[in-house]
Amino acid sequence: MSVSARIPDVLVIGAGVAGLACAQDLLGAGLDVRVLEASDAVGGRMRSDRVDGFVVDRGFQVFNTSYPQVRRRLSLRALRLRPFTPGFLVHTGDGGPVRLGDPTRRPRTLPGLVTGRVAGARDLVALGLLSARDMLAPVRLVKRPEDRTTRTELAAAGFSDDFVERFLRPFLSGVFLEDDLETSSRFFHLVWRSMLRGTLCLPADGIGAVPDKLAADLPGGTVRLGTPVTALTDDGAVTADGTEVPARAVVVATGAGPAAGLLPGLDVPAGRTVTTYYHAAPRSPLGEPTLLVDEHRRFLNTCVLSDVVPGHAPAGTALVATSVLGAAAGGREPSLRAALSEAYGTDTAGWDLLTTRTVPDALPAMPPPWPLSRTSRVARGRHVCGDHRATGSVQGALASGARAAREVLEDLHRG
Structure with missing residues (x-):
């Protein structure tokens, strides 16, 4: 039994920005498209949560206004972007931060x-x-x-x-x-x-506003949430509840690991894992929307998010996001807090650890020679897209989705 009586032309698996871009272009070409998403919302790794009145992205992310795919697909005004200071600060431990x-x-x-x-x-x-x-x-x-x-x-x-x-x-x-x-x-x-x-920015509603806007432009009913796909078939795909969803073509638009699971033999790169610690502070330790990095590399970067977007923290508080390589580890937070005290030049004893967000495969590893774009074609009627098929960026993910749509259209036309 299928999800609906109508058989779509294309089934897109995954509602991250690559899958949403692919669906957008296929729909624009007049095809019938269904997007199946395993989780409870669109976005993939670009998600924002509300935690005790704070806006918490699933890992520290920024939005770049210069990406061609971004300008093609999104209204920057509608995202209500708030800019970071151009440049960055470096904590050197030698006379204060250097800009x-x-x-x-x-x-x-x-x-x-x-x-x-x-x-x-x-x-x-x-x-x-x-x-x-x-x-x-x-x-x-x-x-x-x-x-x-x-x-x-x-x-x-x-x-x-x-x-x-x-x-x-x-x-x-x-x-x-x-x-x-x-x-x-x-x-x-x-x-x-x-x-x-x-300009590097953050949307007023968090980074999750980006895929939300992309999804909002699709016709109602295009995206079906809470529908994980467990396998592909000769005629389409099978969901976790055993439902068969037929389609003329399937595009796997998940992360690299799940894509390899659905497409055995797919060549996927290693992934980079990052963990972001979110601290609630009684006041901003910096007072400006600027990224701070550490010469001693005890953390990747830190930023007072509420200096960038005041609405990310309740009134009278500040939200500090600090990212480190790898997964969260027990006992890591106290040493990180000490490093932040030194970097910001303030006492962090009164900061509360609000939450942590670990993002496995946050970016693909991209050693040289790295192809800036790869074909989406895997087999007859089978395609794949995502930043792991292009570059580890929003531009890369969107461009990969666009390429998949073009190649699906070419193949269906020939077929």
Whole structure:
């Protein structure tokens, strides 16, 4: 017995942003589409929860306004975006935090650059040349050079080891969710370009507002929640309750692990796991919407989310999010709290641990040579999409979903 009497043209498994983008494009082409989602809401890893009056994302995430797929699919005004300060702070343990800002947007950060506290002449020149190239060159030229590790690329660009270790490595570790700068240099340049050309923000309702908006644009009844798929069949898929759902084509739009389970033999990358600790504080320890990283890399990054979006915390409180590599471990929070006390220059004894969020496979590992996009085709009538098929970003996930839709349409047309 099927979910409904009507047999859809395409069945999309997973209502993360890749699956929603795929469904959007297929529907726009006039196909009948059904999206099956195992959990109780859309979004996949992009979810927001309410915890004791606080808005808690499932892992610290930011929203970049420059992504082409974002601009194509979403109304930025409707998301009510709140920006982060351009640049970031680095806790060095040597005279307070050091700011690496963007002087083209915040001219008052220029004196800190030219006085030598942040960088010497060599590193300033390297930073200026790399940034100008990534920001202004056509994207095809940004993608063209040989792919190598980000660490190798930074050395070749002329950065000193000291500048990389003090500033770039702590910051990029939080972007890539790895500590050795072994990520593809092509992906690094695309990320750097996107940050220079766009604004890092948070939606007023949390990062979950992004997939919510995508889902809201689909016709009613397209997405069916609480419907895990356990297996694919020659004619479609089978859900956990034994229901057979036939379709002309199936797109698996889950994370890498579940995708490999549904498509045996699928080549999937290793995943990066991250844990975010959410603390409730009586007041903001920073007073500005700025990311803070640690030269000693005791944490990936920390941010007072309520300085970015005041509505993320009840009045009279502050919400601090701090991310670390790997899964949550017993006894880790006290040492993290001590590191935060040092980094923020404040007493954290009165902070309450609100909750933690561990996100397995938060990003795919992307060592070089990393293909920026891969075909969605797996077998006849079987496709797959997600950031693990492109790049570990919202842009990558959306673009992968769009590619899957194009290839499904091509195959159905030929068929």
